[in-house]
């Protein structure tokens with residue numbers, strides 16, 4: 001993260017005010033006045049997404065109610081060359097929905113209807129502003145659910161999920177958003193309506209659904225999503241296992257998988273995260289141990305029973321210090337509650353916390369944790385770790401106090417070092433939260449110039465004038481040159497011996 | 502700053518512990534593409550030439566990936582394998598099987614087929630509706646684009662949202678978005694037990710029964726209909742499979758592995774015919790499509806093969822009428838004037854064309870092979 005990542009507008013306050021008024025006036029041609037927000041108080045709540053260190057005021061917030069209105073707005077934006085930033089619930093953690101000071105923020109909150117819940121055929125068609133959990137809530141009485149379950153699922157929208165290709169604790173077995181979305185209807189920057197994907201399992205031509213998922217609002221605005229509904233597994237059992245070292249916990253994860261078992265969820269917490277979660281949720285975690293694994297197995301009763309046995313014996317062979325199989329559904333949910341509230345729980349330990357989102361090859365975990373300990377000492381900032389251990393997605397939480405001068409900057413630098421560490425061991429700077437404005441610099445290390453050029457070409461194929469969410473997700477080459485120069489200035493080129501990919 | 506900016510020690514680098522046989526021909530392949538750029542002369546990208554029945558055959562000089570082979574890294578407990586595109590499917594599937602693992606999308610091996618070819622053609626086998634498709638299991642890709650640059654998209658980890666997912670976009674693009682060099686894929690354990698059940702239907706080619714079963718939490722891993730026979734494969738732990746078999750009912754099929762293999766490899770007696778073979782991709786629940794011909798229905802109803810003498814236009818119209826799309830699996834016997842993939846039009850066509858432009862502006866890669874309307 002770098003606070004300088006987001007460019008600031010060159011316009012004067014008077015320019016801004018007059019544009020705001022002019023655009024609001026022009027837009028009343030397509031939108032009812034109630035859908036156009038323009039006063040300071042109205043704009044305030046939209047200044048940032050979940051990454052609140054970045055704040056910007058958009059010219060206007062538009063809250064359209066129909067697809068035709070979205071089309072008209074985008075057509076207008078395209079003709080007048082005004083930047084457009086789409087927004088779902090604003091829970092994003094990388095500044096993806098950070099407004100553009102010379103542009104409009106297109107909120108999709110009013111598109112909150114489930115259009116079709118087809119329980120016989122196993123799919124739902126929903127509007128983009130429908131909350132993730134609302135889909136599963138609607139499907140559950142019919143024995144079905146929508147699999148991807150980000151921890152923010154009570155609040156985040158399916159449109160935001162598609163834009164970020166969001167994951168959740170059950171991704172290891174059931175896949176990410178991309179694996180559970182069958183089709184999206186989008187409005188292009190020209191205002192054209194287009195269905196990408198279909199009711200079939202593939203479509204003619206290129207698989208554009210692949211690049212729509214995770215495109216961070218850069219390619220088109222999603223106005224409808226068709227998702228897969230899966231049958232609820234009849235049985236789900238949770239094993240909690242505590243270990244005296246993180247290494248033991250890490251190797252236990254590898255050994256479960258070597259047994260041929262793919263758990264529904266496999267989560268690891270280090271001691272600081274576990275202690276915080278326990279204090280928050282009172283779920284009975286053994287806080288005297290060094291690491292905690294939560295391993296959920298689901299499927300048919302017979303299968304789950306057999307797997308519980310196997311996993312328990314794997315854990316026993318890995319020096320487990322405490323092993324507990326949740327006896328009841330209440331106990332299972334309670335044990336999960338601690339993990340699912342880990343972010344706010346850790347948030348209580350310090351005035352501020354900053355959540356990092358790198359992925360590493362799982363085998364690198366002990367090394368990465370050791371290095372993070374060193375970095376934490378070097379920067380004098382504590383780190384708590386929650387880890388989607390099954391798929392290698394790491395969420396170090398850096399604790400800091402923004403009121404102490406210089407601490408935010410040190411936190412940003414430490415965050416950046418951790419991300420580069422992920423790249424160094426063959427991982428990525430973002431597993432599920434997206435690049436947004438936050439990781440734009442680190443993208444320069446993960447990708448070489450040629451690959452970035454190709455990304456810009458893809459973007460231009462959809463949005464030749466670069467009006468959709470400008471400045472996010474993919475850095476310009478110029479920006480990378482500046483970032484590189486900055487590092488040389490400190491006497492370090494990031495990983496000179498490392499192959500850049 | 503401390504030593505932390507130095508690269509990780511060798512034992513911590515994400516390389517495999519083993520030395521796999523194979524050879525890296527990236528430099529030669531890049532050079533060949535750069536030559537083609539200079540000469541403005543198209544290339545016919547080929548691997549094992551096992552899929553010439555798909556797409557228009559090419560007259561341009563070949564660019565072969567066959568010498569660019571070998572496993573780059575494979576760590577079974579990471580559930581990830583990285584291979585060069587020219588590695589044959591036979592070698593790859595055997596290696597995975599030795600470690601009790603598989604490519605979950607069950608791609609065809611064919612005679613000399615390569616992993617690059619499977620991904621370029623986007624082929625997935627009977628497990629597709631339940632496990633996911635070829636693109637679902639791709640984590641990363643190295644590709645040469647039409648500028649002659651070797652690029653890398655995605656990576657070797659399960660979750661990665663850095664940059665557009667241009668790795669998965671390559672799957673099923675028939676090489677028209679670049680020369681595939683290397684891919685990292687997610688692999689999974691082989692199931693402990695499998696069992697296939699046959700059940701006779703009241704009327705031919707219907708998938709209603711399968712669709713009902715799919716709404717139940719059963720470990721189904723394949724479902725096909727041939728005439729009035731419905732085949733359901735169950736995979737998982739032995740106990741789960743036998744419990745599910747009681748729910749599904751039907752006769753257990755002997756030699757079921759050979760049966761599913763014959764469908765996956767297009768070797769089932771159904772596929773040998775004088776008539777042209779077409780594939781129609783539709784929602785699995787769509788009622789039997791009213792076209793004259795013989796049918797083999799796979800993917801729980803999502804992939805329907807028809808042998809027929811009907812005109813291409815008739816087939817495309819029928820597919821479009823049920824919101825699906827068709828493609829020809831007998832390319833070699835079709836006249837040059839026949840479109841081999843469901844033609845696109847309107848906004849979708851212009852967008853896809855711009856996507857092609859963005860990777861291959863000179864139309865060097867397999868022009869005409871896939872959707873000729875994107876090559877103009």
Ligand SMILES: Cc1cc2nc3c(=O)[nH]c(=O)nc-3n(C[C@H](O)[C@H](O)[C@H](O)COP(=O)(O)OP(=O)(O)OC[C@H]3O[C@@H](n4cnc5c(N)ncnc54)[C@H](O)[C@@H]3O)c2cc1C
Pocket residue numbers: 049050085086087088089090091092093095096097108128149150151152155156157158159160161162163164165166167168169216217218220221222223343432433469
């Ligand atoms: C406490 C907490 C826990 C979280 N846990 C997880 C987790 O477990 N897994 C995970 O993956 N994420 C997690 N997140 C991050 C976040 O919730 C997800 O990224 C989510 O998908 C964002 O959805 P949103 O509706 O809030 O989108 P926003 O934040 O509003 O937008 C996110 C991006 O999507 C774009 N966008 C939104 N709607 C559309 C649309 N209709 N069309 C085109 N582009 C659009 C925006 O422009 C922006 O780039 C967490 C966040 C919080 C605060």
